[in-house]
Amino acid sequence: MKIFILSLLISLSSFSLADTFMVDPTGVVKAFISDQDGTIYLWDGRPVAYLTTVAPNTVTLKSGESHIYGFNGQHLGWYHQGHFWDHDMNVFGMEDSVYKGYTKKEGSQGFKGYKPYPHIKQLAPFYKKVQGDSWSEVPMINVLLSGS
16 A cells, blocks of 8 residues: 555656646647746657756846757747747747637646756857747747757
8 A cells, every 4th residue: 555655646746736838829738847947848748848047158038038948958949928939939839828719638748757968058049030929830849859
């Protein structure tokens, strides 16, 4: 019985009720952000990227804005006000709480996988374009996987 309870607690520790769910343009949850450390996981639990306010070069961030870096060191974009922005300043994902429409989860959320050690960070772009109001042509999954 004690082993069962211990294994149940360990498996539940992989989930956090406070995770932030990220949806694609159709409202399907494709990724989630751990509110514990800013790690971005795909829905199946694979860690692919992380949020940070530190870049190897001096880039001015807006209040509450973060860089999105893949574990391979590649700068993927920015996270601000519930949106993932790519380098062209198009949205490639957004929080389910910000999405205007119905959201859905396909399958169950995967267990959080072990995070790889982050590589040396690539320089962030020195300037950002004006924020657009359209979705990126590149799907969120592809952008996030390019950083793993």
